[in-house]
Amino acid sequence: MSTRERKQREMQEREAKILECARPMFIEGGYNGLNMDRLTSLLEYSKGTIYNHFSCKEEIIITLAIQTLEKRLAMFQKASLFQGTSRERIAAIGAAAELFVKTYPDHFCVEQTIRLDSIWDKTSEERRKLMSNYEHRCIGIVGGIVRDGVSRGDVILGNSATPEEIVFGLWSMSMGGYSIITTSNSLSELGISEPYEMLRRNFNRFLDGIQWQPLSTEVDYDAVYDRVTREVFGNELQQNTV
Amino acid sequence: MSTRERKQREMQEREAKILECARPMFIEGGYNGLNMDRLTSLLEYSKGTIYNHFSCKEEIIITLAIQTLEKRLAMFQKASLFQGTSRERIAAIGAAAELFVKTYPDHFCVEQTIRLDSIWDKTSEERRKLMSNYEHRCIGIVGGIVRDGVSRGDVILGNSATPEEIVFGLWSMSMGGYSIITTSNSLSELGISEPYEMLRRNFNRFLDGIQWQPLSTEVDYDAVYDRVTREVFGNELQQNTV
DNA sequence: CACTATTTTGACGGATCGTCATTTTAAGTC
DNA sequence: GACTTAAAATGACGATCCGTCAAAATAGTG
Numbered sequence: 001m002s003t004r005e006r007k008q009r010e011m012q013e014r015e016a017k018i019l020e021c022a023r024p025m026f027i028e029g030g031y032n033g034l035n036m037d038r039l040t041s042l043l044e045y046s047k048g049t050i051y052n053h054f055s056c057k058e059e060i061i062i063t064l065a066i067q068t069l070e071k072r073l074a075m076f077q078k079a080s081l082f083q084g085t086s087r088e089r090i091a092a093i094g095a096a097a098e099l100f101v102k103t104y105p106d107h108f109c110v111e112q113t114i115r116l117d118s119i120w121d122k123t124s125e126e127r128r129k130l131m132s133n134y135e136h137r138c139i140g141i142v143g144g145i146v147r148d149g150v151s152r153g154d155v156i157l158g159n160s161a162t163p164e165e166i167v168f169g170l171w172s173m174s175m176g177g178y179s180i181i182t183t184s185n186s187l188s189e190l191g192i193s194e195p196y197e198m199l200r201r202n203f204n205r206f207l208d209g210i211q212w213q214p215l216s217t218e219v220d221y222d223a224v225y226d227r228v229t230r231e232v233f234g235n236e237l238q239q240n241t242v
Numbered sequence: 243m244s245t246r247e248r249k250q251r252e253m254q255e256r257e258a259k260i261l262e263c264a265r266p267m268f269i270e271g272g273y274n275g276l277n278m279d280r281l282t283s284l285l286e287y288s289k290g291t292i293y294n295h296f297s298c299k300e301e302i303i304i305t306l307a308i309q310t311l312e313k314r315l316a317m318f319q320k321a322s323l324f325q326g327t328s329r330e331r332i333a334a335i336g337a338a339a340e341l342f343v344k345t346y347p348d349h350f351c352v353e354q355t356i357r358l359d360s361i362w363d364k365t366s367e368e369r370r371k372l373m374s375n376y377e378h379r380c381i382g383i384v385g386g387i388v389r390d391g392v393s394r395g396d397v398i399l400g401n402s403a404t405p406e407e408i409v410f411g412l413w414s415m416s417m418g419g420y421s422i423i424t425t426s427n428s429l430s431e432l433g434i435s436e437p438y439e440m441l442r443r444n445f446n447r448f449l450d451g452i453q454w455q456p457l458s459t460e461v462d463y464d465a466v467y468d469r470v471t472r473e474v475f476g477n478e479l480q481q482n483t484v
Numbered sequence: 485c486a487c488t489a490t491t492t493t494g495a496c497g498g499a500t501c502g503t504c505a506t507t508t509t510a511a512g513t514c
Numbered sequence: 515g516a517c518t519t520a521a522a523a524t525g526a527c528g529a530t531c532c533g534t535c536a537a538a539a540t541a542g543t544g
Contacts, residue, residue, distance in 0.1 A: 029360050030358050030359060030360025030361070031273070031358075031360060032360055032500095033360055035499090035500070035501095036500070036501060036502080037499085037500065037501085040525090045523080045524095046523060046524045046525060047501095047502080047503090047523095047524075047525065048502095048503085048504085048522085048523055048524055048525075049522080049523055049524080051502070051503080052522075052523085055502090056501085056502075057501075057502090109358065109359070112354050112357070112358060113358060115354070115425045116272050116273075116351060116354060116355060116425075117272060117351070117425075118271050118272025118273060118274055118275055119272070132428060136431070136432065139432060160443075161443070162433065164432060164433035164434055165434075165440045165443065165444070167432075168419075168422075168432075168434050168437070168440050168441075168444065169415070169440075169444035169447065169448075171418070171422065172414075172415045172416075172418035172419035172422060172441065172444065173411070173414045173415045173418055173448075174414075174418065175417075175418035175421060175422060176413070176414035176415055176416065176417035176418025176419065176421065177410075177414035177418065179417060179418065179421070180410075180413065180414060180417060183357045183358075183359075186374060189378070190378065190381060190406060190409075190410075191404065191406035192406055192407075192410050195410070198407045198410050198411075199410075199414065201402075201403070201407065202407070202410065202411035202414065202448070204451075205411065205448055205451035205452050206411075206415075206444070206447055206448045206451055207451070208450075208451040208452075209446075209447035209448055209449070209450040209451030209452075210447050210450075210451075274531095277530090277531070277532095278531070278532060278533080279530085279531060279532085280531095282494090287492085287493095288492060288493045288494060289492095289493075289494065289495095289532095289533080289534090290491085290492060290493055290494075290533095290534085290535085291491080291492055291493075293533065293534080294491080294492085297533090298532085298533075299532075299533090485544105486543100486544095487542105487543085487544090488541100488542085488543080488544105489540100489541085489542075489543095490539105490540080490541070490542085491538105491539080491540070491541085492537105492538080492539070492540080493535105493536105493537085493538070493539080494535105494537100494538105495534105495535100495536100495537105496533105496534085496535095496536105497532105497533095497534085497535105498531105498532090498533095498534105499530100499531085499532085500529100500530085500531085500532100501528105501529085501530080501531100502527105502528095502529090502530105503526105503527085503528085503529100504524105504525105504526100504527090504528105505524105505525105505526100505527105506523105506524080506525095506526100507522105507523080507524070507525105508521105508522085508523070508524080509520105509521085509522070509523080510519105510520085510521075510522085511518100511519085511520075511521090512517105512518085512519080512520090513516100513517085513518080513519100514515105514516090514517085514518105
């Protein structure tokens with residue numbers, strides 16, 4: 001009885017097609033640009049069929065976000081296997097994050113939309129959990145490296161500081177930095193010409209601030225970024241499918 | 243002929259009323275929550291009258307953002323007058339930023355919506371300029387303090403680093419941090435219990451990283467935060483009108 | 485008061501989301 | 515292949531909401 005699994009596969013394929021069609025529409029025109037009527041006319045499926053997959057527009061959007069978060073997790077996992085000092089491994093994650101943003105430059109627009117309460121509240125508990133899960137696992141990877149750095153003695157956290165606090169710092173700076181980069185229209189006016197390089201250096205300043213050894217004055221972490229980009233993600237750079 | 247100025251005043255007052263009514267609607271339900279039909283029914287003005295003030299919904303939303311950005315600029319300006327070392331003055335700005343977020347917790351939701359291209363593109367050039375202007379002036383204040391720190395010799399920027407780069411770092415971390423704080427639903431799950439305190443400490447780590455004297459190990463900048471909150475903004479804490 | 489300019493009004497056109505009764509397709513059985 | 519039944523697809527439709535504009539109301543002026 002292969003009927004069941006064939007249907008499942010067809011379901012899967014159709015879902016992929018819907019998302020494939022919806023993504024450029026959303027990227028182009030945001031929440032309002034994703035037009036359900038136009039989506040049905042572009043696809044070979046009717047309204048009702050699409051609504052069998054996604055109970056509302058918001059469900060499509062959150063699924064678009066989940067698709068790229070999945071990619072990011074995979075990239076973080078790959079980067080976390082990089083062999084080196086604990087601080088080099090953090091740099092490897094940084095490289096992964098930067099590469100992710102550059103590969104999926106529209107991810108932040110989607111995520112920004114999703115995070116708005118008005119959208120978030122209309123999505124299913126199931127997909128929300130899924131999305132949070134991908135996020136938490138990314139954070140978990142960073143936390144693991146921080147704890148590793150502490151246990152190896154590369155970084156000493158005082159009485160009040162926790163690994164989570166350091167993760168929160170890195171998270172804040174990357175979230176804010178990439179948000180500014182991808183949504184701000186006038187960076188050059190503000191004297192910010194090479195934002196990615198700047199952001200990297202600022203990460204290093206933060207890590208220098210907690211004396212995470214070896215300091216950026218001793219090691220050229222830009223070289224680590226380059227190595228990771230080449231060695232770990234070299235093959236990923238050619239293929240840029242969503 | 244006081245007719246003209248009376249009309250101007252009436253116009254002003256009506257605009258204020260419209261925004262006053264629109265704000266809670268937007269905060270409650272976001273872009274879709276701000277319903278133009280409901281807005282007219284709640285106000286004593288009709289559709290057409292409202293559209294005499296704002297050419298579209300997006301114009302109302304960006305004006306809501308401008309209103310609070312105006313408040314933030316005023317707070318930054320006030321904080322920048324704080325007497326102390328250059329690093330204490332940065333801390334004073336940090337206190338202002340934190341107070342701003344706590345006073346107008348919904349600002350980031352509005353700003354997040356505005357920054358989405360699909361909304362941004364529908365707003366008038368005039369109001370966009372206005373909004374950018376408030377933002378740039380806030381950034382300018384921080385830049386001024388950084389340059390002051392450099393000229394006083396409190397912080398030494400190497401060959402490659404620029405004041406703008408340091409500003410970008412502080413900007414990224416605050417933008418990201420406050421965004422996470424105001425829109426994330428599960429901070430405690432991630433071991434982040436006192437996010438504002440954490441963020442402050444992370445600012446200090448970043449500034450320690452560039453060796454901005456005196457370091458946070460020498461001076462208790464939390465005390466500066468408290469002083470600024472009390473001395474500079476003490477009277478602001480009672481009145482919490484928008 | 486009469487005439488004109490300006491402002492206000494709200495009904496309406498157009499667009500879009502999500503539903504659901506109906507039709508079509510597919511599966512199972514003899 | 516014919517018949518029955520279950521499942522899935524369809525798209526017309528109701529409901530909602532944005533922005534417009536011709537008509538009505540109001541204010542200004544001599």
